[in-house]
Amino acid sequence: MNQKIDLIRENNFPREKEFTPGFLTSLILLTISVLLFVVIIENEGKGYHESRAFAPGTPLFTLLPAIFVSGHTIANGLQAFSGKALTPANLSTQIMTLAGILFTYIIIPTVFFFNWRRRRIEIKSVSTINPLSFSSVIYALSIILTISIAATAMKSAIMHQSLEYAQAIQSDRDAIIDDLVFIALDAYQYKVLPKGLDGGQGKYLGFALAPERAKTQNGIYIATVNENQVSVKAQSLQFPSGVIHATIDEEGQVRNCRFEGAFK
Amino acid sequence: MEKTTITIEIKQEVSIIFIYLVGGIILVSSAFFIPAHSTELWPQFYAAGIAAIIYLIALLLYAVRKPVSIKACIVAIACFLITLSALIFSSIQMDKQSHWQADKLMQIRGTIGRGVMMNKMPPPLFKTLKVFHEQGSIKKETISQIFQRLNNNASVGSNISKPIYEGDSLKLFIKELEPDRVELVSQETYVKGRNPQFDNYNGQKGMIQEKCILTARGIKYESEN
Numbered sequence: 001m002n003q004k005i006d007l008i009r010e011n012n013f014p015r016e017k018e019f020t021p022g023f024l025t026s027l028i029l030l031t032i033s034v035l036l037f038v039v040i041i042e043n044e045g046k047g048y049h050e051s052r053a054f055a056p057g058t059p060l061f062t063l064l065p066a067i068f069v070s071g072h073t074i075a076n077g078l079q080a081f082s083g084k085a086l087t088p089a090n091l092s093t094q095i096m097t098l099a100g101i102l103f104t105y106i107i108i109p110t111v112f113f114f115n116w117r118r119r120r121i122e123i124k125s126v127s128t129i130n131p132l133s134f135s136s137v138i139y140a141l142s143i144i145l146t147i148s149i150a151a152t153a154m155k156s157a158i159m160h161q162s163l164e165y166a167q168a169i170q171s172d173r174d175a176i177i178d179d180l181v182f183i184a185l186d187a188y189q190y191k192v193l194p195k196g197l198d199g200g201q202g203k204y205l206g207f208a209l210a211p212e213r214a215k216t217q218n219g220i221y222i223a224t225v226n227e228n229q230v231s232v233k234a235q236s237l238q239f240p241s242g243v244i245h246a247t248i249d250e251e252g253q254v255r256n257c258r259f260e261g262a263f264k
Numbered sequence: 265m266e267k268t269t270i271t272i273e274i275k276q277e278v279s280i281i282f283i284y285l286v287g288g289i290i291l292v293s294s295a296f297f298i299p300a301h302s303t304e305l306w307p308q309f310y311a312a313g314i315a316a317i318i319y320l321i322a323l324l325l326y327a328v329r330k331p332v333s334i335k336a337c338i339v340a341i342a343c344f345l346i347t348l349s350a351l352i353f354s355s356i357q358m359d360k361q362s363h364w365q366a367d368k369l370m371q372i373r374g375t376i377g378r379g380v381m382m383n384k385m386p387p388p389l390f391k392t393l394k395v396f397h398e399q400g401s402i403k404k405e406t407i408s409q410i411f412q413r414l415n416n417n418a419s420v421g422s423n424i425s426k427p428i429y430e431g432d433s434l435k436l437f438i439k440e441l442e443p444d445r446v447e448l449v450s451q452e453t454y455v456k457g458r459n460p461q462f463d464n465y466n467g468q469k470g471m472i473q474e475k476c477i478l479t480a481r482g483i484k485y486e487s488e489n
Contacts, residue, residue: 066355069305070362076303077366081373083454086303097305098296098312104351105316106288109344113327114281116340120332154350160361167368174375181379182485185386189482192394197481199397252390 064152065100068093108145169239173263175218176234180246180254183213183221187230188252203227204248236262284326288319306359313355320348374455374472378487380434381450381474388415388424388436389446389478396480406443407478424448437465439475446478449488457489464489 072093076086089097190207193199200206207225214221217237224231228250236242241261249255295315299307324344328337392411399405405413415424418438425436433453440447449465451473460470475486 064351064354064358066309066358069309070358072305073359073362074365074369077362077369080366080454081369088301088303089305093305094296094308097309098293101292101296101309101312101316102289105313106285106292106319109320109323110281110284110288113323113340114277114284117327117332118277120336152354154354160357163361164364171368171371174372178375178379178382181382185382185483185485188386188390189393192390192397193482194397197397252386 065097065104068097068100112143112145169242169262172218172236172238172242173244173259176236176242176244176263177254177257179213179216179218179221180232180234180244180257183209183223183232184230184248184252184254186210186213187223187248191252204230239263280326284323288316288323291315291319309355313352317348320344370455374452374457377452377455377472378474382485384425384434385436385448385450385474385476386483389448389476389483392446392478393480393482407480408441408443408446411441411446411478425450435466439465444479448476448478450474459489462489 072089079086186209187204187207189199191200191202191204193201195201204225205227207223207230209221209223219234219236221235222233224233230248232246232248234244234246239262242263243260244263245256245258245260246254247256292312292315296308296312299311324341328340332340388411391414392407395410395414396403396405396407412418418424420438420441422438423435424438425432425434427434434450436448436450438446439449451464451466451468452471453466453468455472456470457472462470462473464471464473471489473488475488477484477486
């Protein structure tokens with residue numbers, strides 16, 4: 001492409017003639033769209049994990065189109081959770097994802113780089129650039145959006161770490177509750193069995209945790225026994241501040257769970 | 265009157281913006297719809313992403329060419345690389361995270377399933393054990409007789425679980441019924457267990473299955489898969 005066409009530029013050259021009328025209209029529309037998107041993103045920024053992107057069929061525009069794709073993967077996870085067949089993304093999700101990609105990867109960088117280049121050339125040739133001109137506003141907006149994209153991307157990476165940590169605590173808590181259920185079954189069995197079979201003959205008195213139940217890969221367990229109930233204190237090995245106090249009632253059911261520390 | 269010579273004709277520049285925009289949109293949209301339809305959206309996303317990166321490199325090379333200064337070029341390239349890296353990194357993170365969350369959901373489903381099984385399997389067995397030992401030293405009924413009496417004369421292969429809500433699919437099958445021994449199995453129909461080759465009681469393969477064995481000495485729990 002031969003673009004080397006010399007242009008004589010004079011000081012009184014009218015600046016508004018830089019753009020064709022059609023181009024100006026396009027840019028105005030683009031600005032309005034950008035402002036609209038910024039407002040939406042502002043609302044979405046309250047926490048993308050809670051955003052509608054995770055509910056199938058209700059997509060929301062975002063500077064990170066990967067959110068739609070993640071939302072679809074999780075929606076499929078929920079389908080599998082309920083025993084339903086996995087489905088391809090619906091057309092609206094696909095279109096919103098594509099729109100996000102086009103906006104983030106094509107439109108913003110194109111507007112930004114062309115404006116940037118023109119300003120670099122103008123700085124060399126003409127020292128007066130009106131900061132309130134239309135092109136300056138567009139340029140500033142594209143810079144803000146570019147920074148927002150980078151910031152949102154970094155924020156999402158940090159959120160992933162915290163989510164993984166929270167999930168690890170929850171999984172550990174569930175595993176300890178599972179261990180407590182097995183302790184309750186052992187205790188109740190002890191209560192039901194006669195003395196001749198090393199049981200408690202209708203009472204919990206004398207029940208002690210088997211070594212494999214007193215310490216598991218999840219935690220350490222201490223049982224306090226009285227006639228009709230067993231109190232158990234469970235302490236997590238992975239998150240030592242995480243403690244669960246529970247009671248095993250007369251029927252062998254785990255009751256009154258009290259969570260402390262990391263499990264609160 | 266000051267005269268300056270520049271090498272870009274503004275109207276041509278505007279046309280080039282449109283050519284770039286239209287070209288980029290066509291390139292990325294085509295790439296997005298190339299991968300075959302699957303239940304995943306990630307292949308489409310990555311195809312479009314690769315096309316977008318090619319486009320962005322072309323755009324960057326166009327923007328930083330002369331007469332833009334070297335210093336400005338370096339700053340622009342650095343900013344471009346930082347933003348692009350953040351986008352790529354966050355996309356990969358979200359891919360991993362969403363799959364991790366979907367996997368977690370199934371793990372949670374498995375934990376719930378096992379929990380429900382361990383909640384529903386022992387009570388009928390404990391009831392039997394209690395009645396059996398309440399007979400004293402002289403046993404009039406065997407374990408299996410008591411179990412059958414308490415469970416509507418259920419036989420091997422019967423499901424003794426009574427649904428407690430609409431859609432309650434939990435089944436407790438009697439696998440073995442001997443005078444001194446009762447075996448109950450419970451399995452999931454769509455939640456995979458540890459071993460994909462495990463043969464489930466109902467003929468499926470690889471699903472979660474738990475077993476309880478009742479004898480006079482008590483109940484033994486086996487997490488079969």
